[in-house]
Amino acid sequence: MVMLVDVPRMSAWIRDTGADKAIADIAARLERDYARWNQFDKVERIAAHSPIGVIELMPIADADRYAFKYVNGHPSNPARGLQTVTAFGAYADVHTGYPILIAEMTLLTALRTAATSAMVARHLARPDSEVMALLGNGSQSEFQALGMRAVMGINRLRIWDTDPGAMDKVQRNLEPLGFEVVRATSAEDACRGADIITTATADKTLATIVHNDWVKPGMHLNAIGGDCPGKTELDTDILRRASVFVEYEPQSRIEGEIQHLPADFPVTEMWRVITGEAPGRTSAEQVTVFDSVGFALEDLTALAHLTDAVGGTPYAGELDLVAEPEDPRDLFSLIGMGGVAATAASSAADSTTESTEGSAAVQRVGAATGR
């Protein structure tokens, strides 16, 4: 049996744990995993592009554990009542190749993205940062705010979205949690006085969400929305004047803000900052940019944390996803075509049991669906 954390279980686990604590816990584990960067077998994610969206697979492994995520990005989905980004994935044992956990990852991705932004901000933003501009008030925004508060103590938000309803939603969700939320009158207005600017917009276009002259010395930009070829958010002049940090350089060259810049434009992979091999922020005047696209290691970390957190609890269900014949050579026994003869000719009494279980399962499903 494979452990299952579906949407109701994930929702309940996050609610009962507290999203802020879950994000902080993942951020702490992420820092430890980034510190052992060279132990991971890394690859750029594999994208299937269509005219209106993308579907990606994000695999990664170390010597013991393997993880992958399936994730889509369809900016026109909300207009159809669907999520822009949905995800699910698996965590597996490298030694047997068997999956350990299947999980919904729409919610988990929001947690791990917030955890990554917060963990990176701790290295790159000014420690005295107090105000965050939040440009783009969609599904990720509340999680980003909770992460920055949990790790950086930031409580003051300046929000902006071209959709006033999205701003209403962020205000409604975050003010009861103790955030001071200022509704800006424009993107530029949101950036005024901010220490951190988080961009989390969804359009698959080469947008300029933040202009260079809005960026003041000492600001940290947490650019999470530009994460796909043809989908960026920042004025390239910002990148040229700032110190730019990325997750996994080969993937960021394809998908990040730096896709507009020459292949030798200098960037620093975050693991080098975390291990002390490279400097992070070096002065209070420096502009830092986290050109984040989302990397598979963050998913592995989140799945590892989830597995440890929910294993053996009611938050973990079960999924019968791995065929387990009594004799591992005898996969065919699971479909029971040998029937009576097979049972008579061998000790494979279990193949009969399997058959019965199969029929029972279908009958149960039949009852549940009214068919």
Add this chain to the structure above:
Amino acid sequence: MVMLVDVPRMSAWIRDTGADKAIADIAARLERDYARWNQFDKVERIAAHSPIGVIELMPIADADRYAFKYVNGHPSNPARGLQTVTAFGAYADVHTGYPILIAEMTLLTALRTAATSAMVARHLARPDSEVMALLGNGSQSEFQALGMRAVMGINRLRIWDTDPGAMDKVQRNLEPLGFEVVRATSAEDACRGADIITTATADKTLATIVHNDWVKPGMHLNAIGGDCPGKTELDTDILRRASVFVEYEPQSRIEGEIQHLPADFPVTEMWRVITGEAPGRTSAEQVTVFDSVGFALEDLTALAHLTDAVGGTPYAGELDLVAEPEDPRDLFSLIGMGGVAATAASSAADSTTESTEGSAAVQRVGAATGR
């Protein structure tokens, strides 16, 4: 809700449909899909190798549908009571990025591999073929035999495995289904008088399961076991004298029998034979080799067939794997942290419903697991 076909449902569907009919149906659909080869967005599978096995992701898409499979290969698993190969995967809508179906694919892979072998044999084996040698009597072997019978009418088998227990199993499973099964005394003996030689061994080594002098004019070799760098089955002299056919050349150069040969060694992709662009078998004396490694298109075809076959029937369960907040911008509502304030401030009564459902689900799981 995503459609779910787990192991009990897949077992029941195959048993009730008949494995031979399921394989024949998939073979027919596979031929249609191979005929529209250029409509697919193809990529080599993405492998994570460890010292004792491999975990792979196999994605593919056309303009409407996306599929991927997770599959491992761990030859030492049976000694630990586990399957060498297990798999699961998903079928998704390119237009929304949403998954349609999650399925166990250990059994489904056995069906689609048998369907592929049979469909290809129809183009490459002599139409008067009557006898198949079956070298390697593990999990795939019965499915291979059923596929060759369904498509080629082959009823006579000469089986060989280094493990007599595996031979016992094939005999026990297939004789009651009307096959004439001859237990060979060696691999060479199994090949005597065969029209088709199927190699389906599991060791991750550069093995020579079939020697060149055992291969007689007119034979067709269906080599399905060599499917990974460092894992092959045929004497390379066989390849040099035969006409060699592959699924997707870039992947086969890495994983197939042809990994030992120069990059310009001539091979023919099967879609060209199926569309009539290239010849298949041209004489009764020709030796043909299907250097099969397994390609993602075969999984997409199998998942498409399964979706059509089980949709709306008791064989399809449901999995709550895609977060669906009432307001698609408001993913945060699913964890209900806004609580009373959120409900009061908006019309989001459904976020309360979601919370209740989440708790109920956990309670149900708790009851089921005794916690």
